[in-house]
Amino acid sequence: MANYKILVVDDEEDLCEILKFNLEVEGYEVDTANSAEEALQMHLADYNLLLLDVMMGEMNGFKMAxxxxxxxxxxxxxxxFLTAKDTEDDKLMGFNIGADDYISKPFSIxxxxxxxxxxxxxxxEKVTPEVLQFERLYIDPVKKRAFIDQEELPLTKKEFEILSLLLSHPGQVFSREEILSKIWTDEVYVLDRTIDVNITRLRKKIGEYGKHIVTRLGYGYCFETH
Incomplete structure (x- = not known):
């Protein structure tokens, strides 16, 4: 439980501190923000859960969500969502946005x-594979899409699978034979040269990150993170 990080976003500072204290007693790591704007300046990808007030300053919780x-x-x-807005319409709006739960104020700790x-x-309990990420390059293994920032990369199926393989095992060298066996599973006759061609195209398509796909002469390829 101590590995879980929670962010409480509420413009009531006292309530933030009360929630922070009680959740930390339970073993969670807790940060607070007093506005949506402040929260959006934080590294939100670090958090496992957001407790989000709806009625805040210029940007409300629904907009942030x-x-x-x-x-x-x-x-x-x-x-x-933590909120005094507890009508059925408010709750439906919250769930339509993608809320996982909705707690009406006042509530008990x-x-x-x-x-x-x-x-x-x-x-x-969700068994969705984790998003693979290195700096601004990341892969959504469920949707089979790769991005740099918000821009999707035009990868072929094989290029996507090579990048996924290398990025999921940073620093590990894969021989051409290993790449062939993992990615060209249904094809009988594939030349080693096919790997090289796909790697070359992949490097170009991922731009500045192409240099991280390193050739280990006599061994194969790996994704270096430094």
């Missing part, structure tokens, strides 16, 4: 902790 759900790197982060544990447990 909508932005996160449109961001490939951040859309997987569970969100629990025990209820919040129970809901936090339930959402984190459900999140941990």
């Amino acid at each position: 909508s932005l996160l759900r449109k961001n490939e790197k951040l859309k997987h982060i569970p969100i629990i 025990r209820e919040v902790i129970a809901r936090v544990k339930a959402v984190l447990r459900r999140s941990a």
Whole structure:
């Protein structure tokens, strides 16, 4: 549990501190922000859960959640809304945006902790593969898409699979035979030269990150992260 990081976003500073204290007692690592704008300046990908107030200053919680759900790197982060807006329409809006839970104010700390544990447990049970990332280059293994920042890379199926293989094992050298056996599984006759051609094209398509796909003469290829 100590590995879970939670961000509490609420314009009520006292409430932030109360939640922070009680969640830390439960073993979570907790940070706070007093506005959506402040939260968006933080490295949100580090967090396993957001507790997000709806009624805040210029940007409300619904708007912030909508932005996160449109961001490939951040859309997987569970969100629990904390709010005094508890009409059925408000709750439906929250869930339509992609909320994982919705807690109406006033609430008990025990209820919040129970809901936090339930959402984190459900999140941990999801068997979706993790997004692979190196700096601004990342791969969504579910949708089979690769990006630099928000720009999708025009990779072929084989190029995507080579990049996924190398990026998921940084520093590990794969021989041409290993790459062939893992990626060209259904094809009987494939030349080693085919690997080289695909690697060359892949390097060009990933731009500045192409230099991280390194040739180890006599051995094969690897993705170096330094």
